[in-house]
Amino acid sequence: MIPEIGLAALWLSAALAALQLIGGLLGAGEKSHPLAALVRPAALLQAGLCGLAFLCLLYSFIVTDLSVLLVANNSHSMKPMVFKIAGAWSNHEGSMLMWVTIMAVAGGAIALIERRLPERTMLATLGAQAFVGLGFYAFLLISSNPFERLNPAPPEGSGLNPLLQDVAAAYHPTTLYVGYVGLSVAFSFAVGALLTRNVTPDFARVMRPWVLGAWIFLTIGITAGSYWAYYELGWGGWWFWDPVENASLMPWLAATALLHSASVLAARDALRTWTIMLGVVAFSMSMVGTFLVRSGILTSVHAFAVDPERGSFILALLAINIGGALALFATRAGTVAEGERFSPMSREGALVVNNVMLSAILGIVLLGTLYPLLTEAFGVKVSVGPPYFDPVSAIFFFPMMAVLVIGPLLRWRKDSFARVKWPVLIAAALGLAVLIGTAVLTDIAVLALLGLGLSIAVAVSSFMPLRGRSLRRLPLAVWGMCIGHFGLAVALFGMSADSAFQQERLIASDIGDVVDIGPWQVRLDAVKPAAGPNWVAMEAEMQVAYEGGKWRDARPQDRHFWAPPQETSEVALITRWNGQLYVAMGNQVQDGRWQLRLWWKPFVTWIWYGGLLIALGGVLALVGRVVSDLRRRSAAGKLAERREEQEARA
Amino acid sequence: MKRLIALLALVLALPLAAPVLGQDTMPPAPYAYQQLEDPALEAKAQELMFTLRCLKCQSQSIADSDAPMAGDMRHQVRTRIAAGEDPEAIRAWLVSRYGDYVSYKPHLSSSTWPLFAIPVIVVLVAGFAIVRRMRARK
Amino acid sequence: MRKVRIGLWVLVGIATFLFGLFAYQLSQPKEEFVKSAMVGQEIPAFDLPAASGSRPALSSADLADGKPKLLNIFASWCVPCAAEAPQLAELERAGVPIVGVAIRDREEDVDRFLATYGNPFTRIGRDDISEVQLSLGSSGVPETFVIDGKGRITYQHIGDIRPEQVSMILEELRKAGA
Incomplete structure (x- = not known):
């Protein structure tokens, strides 16, 4: 019954999307068209019904209703609950249902809260949202119905693929x-x-x-x-x-x-x-x-x-x-x-550079990704990989980073370099010092060198916009910008440092051997079998020490899954603030020694910390924007109230 | 302990069962998982290996793959580098065997020129767009 | 403003082109194999030890003896290689000389394989580190090359030879001068 309710809800929301589209377009074209009044309610109802359909699918997965084809193909009664739930959308039909659900809920949210734009524009927007949504409804209902029944129901589901768990x-x-x-x-x-x-x-x-x-x-x-x-x-x-x-x-x-x-x-x-x-x-x-x-x-x-x-x-x-x-x-x-x-020496000017460069990188990535497809149409196979993407995207990325040193410091509309001279010079000098110092002391590739220098310069300048402002009264969105840009610098530093300074050792090690890798010492103590629910593994018991310090455990595995048969390498990662020791285990060599792959990757974790900081910057900006919007709205509301009161009094 | 032994037997038996799966049981080529003694030569080999495509895998370089054939290709690269061969000569040797597909580093040819021409055009357009903005105000 | 419009139409053009490319590629069967660039070239020089006690070793000099041949790349651990054994036997019966290159294989395994599925080969070389395979531009097992009498590669067949493909292989051999 539940899947049928889901399917019905899905059909209904598709019908509502059609109504929303027609009403939206008519309302956008003609003032006060009768259908226009139905658009917002249709969007809301559609969000509710689509959400209901998604919940029905979730329910079928949670109770493992094997009479539903999708559940029978992708789930298993023995799966842990979290993977049963995730299983609802980690297949084609479920993910498409999730797609339309998110679209419908977003449309409903716009319909509910957004009142700042002229009504005609809002109607057209909701109509467009419904138009895009309808395509996906058609896709779901015509060719990928997630609620299709299976009769008779199988005794057990077939989806216990360990790798997706x-x-x-x-x-x-x-x-x-x-x-x-x-x-x-x-x-x-x-x-x-x-x-x-x-x-x-x-x-x-x-x-x-x-x-x-x-x-x-x-x-x-x-x-x-x-x-x-x-x-x-x-x-x-x-x-x-x-x-x-x-x-x-x-x-x-x-x-x-x-x-x-x-x-x-x-x-x-x-x-x-x-x-x-x-x-x-x-x-x-x-x-x-x-x-x-x-x-x-x-x-x-x-x-x-x-x-x-x-x-x-x-x-x-x-x-x-x-x-x-x-x-x-x-x-x-x-x-x-x-x-x-606007003047080129202004915030807008810098943002134009940012946009041009980002678009150029986008164009290059699109070109490089699709180019093999193009030549294949003529029967020629080519590969485009890192040796192409790295330098070509760097042509645009590095100038963009250079502009990022100065951009956030500039005022809107028109500014002069003299006003921001000192912070920019300080950041640039520090970046240059690192660049020159690294170039003199080490022998690393040009791209990594530029990356290190620019990351320092951007990191320093990213917090300069806070200079001379009251930190407590600063809008959250500005904090978001600073942290986001700082995160980009952190990530770039991690990428450059890892590619420039990582050390690798591939060795065949006897039990008891001690190996040096960068500042680390690594000792292989024993190799023992280990087992999990659907795999067996050879596990290396290892001890590692950083610069002669305390010994710590590291246990990489060479893991064999048996259904489906697959061999994976479970690496051991020893994390320090300044990098990661990466230990992977290979096979046994003929003389009884064990293959080990060791990397010392300085600052590699900063790549992902940087990514998270960028996201955090986004969250702060989002919260800041929403809060200030709400405040403005309530202020506007109060103002209108007061005006009404005054009018009433007068 | 008995269970442990049974497990160990199972683990050791896996490679024996391998022929059914279509995997060989031979030890990897000497330099598949072994670095060159000279760090400078090894670095040279590394750099090259990252830009060669593993032919048996889906979109991975031979430096990132456990496939036996990738190991054999690494062996080729390392021994040839150790013998003093130029990395680009090794790449050319492989390209003469497998075509451009084997190299992740496209070289300028009649079938790849747009890969180089388009970025140049993009640079010009980007430069033009920015310069025009700068001029527009003055 | 006109410039913006022209730019936009250029964008529409690019998008249309991409959609066309996508549609074309969707309709094409996916070409999974990497073809050798050595077809039409002289076979590279090599000298392999014997892979099996039953047959002599193989070197590139053996391939330029005036008669067109098949060079079959196989391995005892490869399932399709067993599947194509009857077809190789049929070709052998038709009088085609076939030489083999065993990839990453042990002598006892090769012997067992040949005992089970038949031995159509006149010579079998042993390629432990895929050196000859790489120099031929072959990227898997099984693969079969047609070599003409002067030691030139004239054709590459990727994957196992199906029963219906035997006549096509014979035709390729005829073109190579058999």
Whole structure:
């Protein structure tokens, strides 16, 4: 019964989305159209019903209702509860249901709380949201019904794949997903603003929290994914420029650019067309990413849930939504008035550089990721990897970081270099000192060298905007900006330090051997078998000591799963503030010694701390914006009340 | 203890069962998991290995892979570097065997020129966009 | 403003191009194999020890004796290699000389494999570190190369030879001068 309720709720919410679309478009076109009054209630009800459908699916997974095909294929009564729940959306149908649920809930939230924009623009926005949603409803209901029954029900489910029972595997795709879908709201706002020719600072202010929210999720998703690859693949790499990684990076780059251009539009009413375009591009990148991952047209380590037929459906949605929006945009662009002008030496000027550079990096990543696909159409196979992406993206990334040293210190509209001379010079001098010092003392690659110098300069300057201001009265959003930029510097420092100073040793070790790796001493004491619920492993009992200090345990494993048969390397990570010792165990050599792979990776953890700091900066900015919006709203409300009272008295 | 022995037997039996799975049981090539003695040469080899694609894996470099063939390729790279061969010559040797697919570092050719031309255009467009903004005010 | 519009239409063009590319690639079967770039080239020089007591060793000089041959890359641990054994036997019966290269294999395993599935080879070389495999541009087992009488590679077959592909292999051999 429960799955049928879910299915009915899904059909109803699809119908409501249709109503929302029609009402939204009519209401946007004509003042006080009768259907317009139904749009907001439809959006709210749709959110509720879609949420209900999702809860029905969750329930089926929690009780392991094996008469539901999706549950029978993806779950198992013996699974731990947390993986049963995560199992509801770590398959194609469930994840698509989650996609429309997030879209519907976001649409409902806009309908409920957003009153700052002109009503026509809001109606058009909700209509656009419903339009995008309808495509996915069609996808779900026509070709991937999550509530399909299985008769007779099997005695047991088939989904006990041990490799998917990993906490990271459960939350990492989910976080990215929320980010992808969150950008659909920015897309709808952009289309709504475009349809009603109403691109104003208010539009940017209303859109910004949604972009921020999506961006926070994307940031966390990418950071977590990178750490997961680092400890799971067993070779110490944390970014491979793999197509699927790039598919998550591209929406992030677009969202980052959008975030910055939206703040220009909000504060200064400039970059109108550009901001709209980024709104469209950011969601396009989300859909392109989903398409690339789901269709399997690119070779990737992360390839899963691949199905060309679904790929064609996503491609069709992609073409309709994005092609439509771009074409609409191209016909309307002339009618969006150009915004305010500004001097190059200003906050806006710096943000323009930021946007141009981010867009350029986005273009390069898109080009490099899709290029093999293009040549394959002509029967030529090529590979594009780190030796291409690293230097080519650096051409744009490093100048952007250099501008980041000065940008946040500048005032809006017009500023002079003389005013910010000293903080900039201090930051630049420190960065240069590190750069020159490292260049003299060591022999490392140019990119790492520039990365170290710039990360120091940006780290120093990132807190300069706090200078001379009352820390207690400073808006949270400014704190968010400082911490976010500082996080970027921290991450860049970690990347550069790791690539420049990491040390590697591959050895065959006898029991009792002591090996040096960087500042560490590593001793292999014993190799013993170990067992888990669905694996057996050879476990190395090792002792490690940093610079002759206390000995600590390290226990890497060479793990064999038996269903399905797979060999994985469970690495031992010994973390210090200044880096990580990475120990992976290999096979036994013929003379009885054991293969060990050791890395000393200085400051490598700073990459992910940096990523988390960036996300934290986003959270602070989001909270700050929302709180100040609420305060402004209640102030405006009080003002209106007082005015009414006065009028009543008069 | 008995359980432990049974477990150990199971672990040791796994490689024997391997032929069914289509995996060989031979020890890896000497330099698959062993570094060169000279750190400078090893660094050279490392740098090259990170830019060569493992042909048996999905999108991984031979420096990041446990596949036996990746090990054999690492052995090739290390022994050739140790013999004094130039890294780019080794890359060229592999490309002459497997085509451009084996190298993650695209080189300029009739099929890859857009990879280099487009960034140049992007630099020009980006530079133009920024300079125009700067001029617009003055 | 006109410039912005032109820029946008360029963007629409790029998007359309990408959609077209995606659609085209979705409709194409995915090419999983890496083809050797050595087809049409002289076979690289090599000299391998014997992989089995039953057959002599193999060197590149043995391949340029005027008669076209098949060079089969196989291993005892590879399942498709066993599956293609009847087809190799059929080719042998048709009078095709076949030489083998055993990848990462032990002598006793090769012997057992040949005893079980038949031995169509005239010579078998033993390639413990895939050196010859790499120099031929082969990326897996089994693979079969057609070599003409002068020791030039004229054709590469990736994967096991299916029964219906035997005639195609014979045709390739004929083209190579058999």
